[in-house]
Amino acid sequence: MxxxxxxxxxxxxxxxxxGFDLNALQDRLALLxxxxxxxFLCGMAEGFDLLALGCLARLKREKKLFLEACVxxxxxxxxxxxxxxxxxxxxxxxCDRKTVLFPEYxxxxxxxxxxxxxxxxxxxxxxxxKTRGGAAYTVGYAERKGVPVIRL
Numbered sequence: 539m540x541x542x543x544x545x546x547x548x549x550x551x552x553x554x555x556x557g558f559d560l561n562a563l564q565d566r567l568a569l570l571x572x573x574x575x576x577x578f579l580c581g582m583a584e585g586f587d588l589l590a591l592g593c594l595a596r597l598k599r600e601k602k603l604f605l606e607a608c609v610x611x612x613x614x615x616x617x618x619x620x621x622x623x624x625x626x627x628x629x630x631x632x633c634d635r636k637t638v639l640f641p642e643y644x645x646x647x648x649x650x651x652x653x654x655x656x657x658x659x660x661x662x663x664x665x666x667x668k669t670r671g672g673a674a675y676t677v678g679y680a681e682r683k684g685v686p687v688i689r690l
Contacts, residue, residue, distance in 0.1 A: 543642030547655035548678040549690070550586025550665035558665075564593045566663065566690055571597055577604040579655040582635075583648075584622045586665050586673070588629060589634065595632040608631040610651040611640040652676040656685055665690040 567578075567590065580591045594605055607630055615626040630636060639654060640647045652672060656662060662680040664687055666673040680687050 543577070544573075544575045544660040545579065545658055546566075546570055546575040546591065546657035547579040547653065547662045547676075547680075547685075549581065549655070549662060550590065550674045551668065551671070551673050552585035554585050554589070554665075560589065560593070563590060563650040563665075563690060564596070566688070567593050569588055569658075569659070570595060570663065570688075571601050571603060573635065575661065579606045579608050579658060581651055581655060582607050582609050582626060582630075583672075584618055588622060588625055590663075591629045592625075598632060600669060604635075605633045606635045606637060608645060608651050608655050609636060609638045610647040611643045612638050613642070629642070646678045648672055649675060653679055656680045656683055659685055661685065662687045663690060664688070 578594050581587045594603060597603060598605065615623050619624060639651050652675060656676060656679050662677065662679050662685050664673060666677050666689065668674055677687055
């Protein structure tokens with residue numbers, strides 16, 4: 539029997555609604571892992587990205603997963619809240635690779651990170667409820683590239 543190896547990129551909003559269903563996210567990630575996604579690309583932004591990576595860190599305790607932190611520029615976490623800066627550091631320890639696209643902030647670095655993830659992915663898991671912003675850009679880019687989008 540042939541083993542399927544697939545890569546899933548993650549995108550979502552930094553601001554999540556109070557009723558965001560963490561269990562639905564955990565279940566969807568587990569289902570993706572069961573169906574051949576063994577590599578996950580996380581953009582390391584506050585909100586959805588760090589929440590999803592936390593779910594993946596829990597899954598990694600039971601499944602063989604490869605987690606890649608896709609950081610737009612070195613030191614991006616310095617602009618995070620203290621709590622999220624600590625979370626960023628903790629979750630980074632669960633990642634097998636840290637890819638930093640730029641040594642320092644530059645215009646367009648977040649979108650370059652989003653394109654990098656989609657270009658490396660077989661599928662995109664998206665929590666996107668808006669028509670503008672980074673998550674919407676990433677979903678649109680994936681659709682134009684023919685990368686299937688699974689909406690949460």
